[in-house]
Amino acid sequence: MTARLHALCFDANDPTRLAAFWADFLGWERTDDPRDGIVLLPSDDTGFRMRFVAAEGPKEGPNQMHFDLTSTSLEDQQQVVERALGLGGRHIDIGQRPEEGHVVLADPEGNEFCVIAPGNSFLADCGFVGALASDGSQEVGYFWSKALDWPLVWDQDEETAIRSPHGGPKVTWGGPPVRTKTGRNRLHFDLAPPADGDQQAEVDRLVSLGAKRIDTGADAGAGVGIAMVDPDGNEFCVLTPR
Numbered sequence: 001m002t003a004r005l006h007a008l009c010f011d012a013n014d015p016t017r018l019a020a021f022w023a024d025f026l027g028w029e030r031t032d033d034p035r036d037g038i039v040l041l042p043s044d045d046t047g048f049r050m051r052f053v054a055a056e057g058p059k060e061g062p063n064q065m066h067f068d069l070t071s072t073s074l075e076d077q078q079q080v081v082e083r084a085l086g087l088g089g090r091h092i093d094i095g096q097r098p099e100e101g102h103v104v105l106a107d108p109e110g111n112e113f114c115v116i117a118p119g120n121s122f123l124a125d126c127g128f129v130g131a132l133a134s135d136g137s138q139e140v141g142y143f144w145s146k147a148l149d150w151p152l153v154w155d156q157d158e159e160t161a162i163r164s165p166h167g168g169p170k171v172t173w174g175g176p177p178v179r180t181k182t183g184r185n186r187l188h189f190d191l192a193p194p195a196d197g198d199q200q201a202e203v204d205r206l207v208s209l210g211a212k213r214i215d216t217g218a219d220a221g222a223g224v225g226i227a228m229v230d231p232d233g234n235e236f237c238v239l240t241p242r
Helices: 015-026 074-086 138-148 199-209
Strands: 004-012 029-033 037-041 049-054 065-069 103-106 112-115 129-134 152-156 159-163 170-173 187-192 225-229 235-239
Touching (some): 004 015, 074 103, 138 152, 138 199, 152 170, 199 225
Parallel strands (some): 187 235
Antiparallel strands (some): 004 187, 103 112
16 A cells, blocks of 8 residues: 555645635635645545645745646636636746647746646546646656556656546656756645555655655644655655544
């Protein structure tokens, strides 16, 4: 048994406001968990929750990871964009070209996401949350495939992608060049230990795959887990069994 992807965690200056944006935009239910804090529960096949925790300091540069959201028509794409803007999102320019067809937006705290044009074959069998698109190496794609026991669904030209056997979004890594990391990632994974609840055994397994345990000066995830980084230095947390 391996760990499962429990949550995508957002570090937020205003967790309540950011959670409200994503809850309204995605149509996910909000719940306040005594241990996890502000949590959104998926209303589709996404397969993991979203968690929002308080963080200090401004966002530093582009996120390592962002949502690619699908659309069914040009009209649908425009409606998705308008809904995001109406809730507090905004257009941003990251050097995208008009012919690429996707619209790049940011949430109220500047976290980037894309609304992909209809007809994208790579995301054809995915839901609205089509992918978590990540900046990262081929090595880190291999790491997460083994860490989550998710098969590789793409492995070409050092670009990789994995997907849960149960469906849901793909997680992709774009290969080189990989941006130099400038600070703690605003978005990071929370992993739940295997069913047997052996947190330390799971940490040891992840270390054997190339992860490292880190000292953050306090427990990760507001005291609920062990802080680690993957082979590219991206933070994640292995949660303490309940």
